[in-house]
Amino acid sequence: MQTAKYHRMLPLIFLLPLLLAGCSTSKDEMLPPGDSSMLELWNDGASASHATGESRTTLRRPVTDSERTIAQQIRESYSRTQENEIQQTFPRLPNPDMVMYVFPHLAEGNTPVPGYSTVFPFYSQVQYALPGERTEDL
Template sequence: MPIRSTRSLPGLLLGALLSSGCSTDKDHLLPHGPQTMADIWDSQSAPPLERRLEEVRQTLQRPLNEAAAAQPAYTRTARNEIHSQFRRLPNPDLVMYVFPHLAGSDPVPVPGYSTVFPLYQRVQYALPGERTEDY
């Protein structure tokens, strides 16, 4: 009795297994139903208690009016504290007009333009209590 080779048997089993894995039906994997993606998302996004609390919060919120919108100007913030204690000293802007000219190794005409730069190179701040208004 001749002995047959069993080396090709694992290859055949693997091929049969792979070809059967691709034979599933789309409708079996992704069943159709009356729910939309928004319904599924809403049902999974938050527990019902949290959703109810959020709805109650939305009904209790008052709309912003002009008085409430202006209130942040009266609150203390780091920016307000810095600007109220350390005021910027005046640093006037100088306007310079550059006349039309030729520039570069190949003389290219540049039209005239105006530019603005500060008088002092650095911004200076007054110490707390130091007067910044004109005398």
């Protein structure tokens, strides 16, 4: 039984070093030898890539009116105004009242107490709905 376990692990033992060697890069390939300082290498790499200012401006496109309108609506949806202040962002969830009838009884031995009804909320705390949570079916 032990030999079967070792036979299953043999391909993994041979493939793992090959996979690790495939990901390696030589130091000279990453940083070519020469008299260049690190700043010069950095600047040369930045000028070759799209990080320069002039290439960045050519990639930019103007914002359309519809995109500007959508962005304005998104900004306004997070702002507090008189209109959206009336609408509840976190509406209260219903908390039904429970009615309990207490039958006539004797208190502290022989003091009669007449029967009465009392009302208390079902939940001990007020619960609020999260934004976007459905409350119309409740």
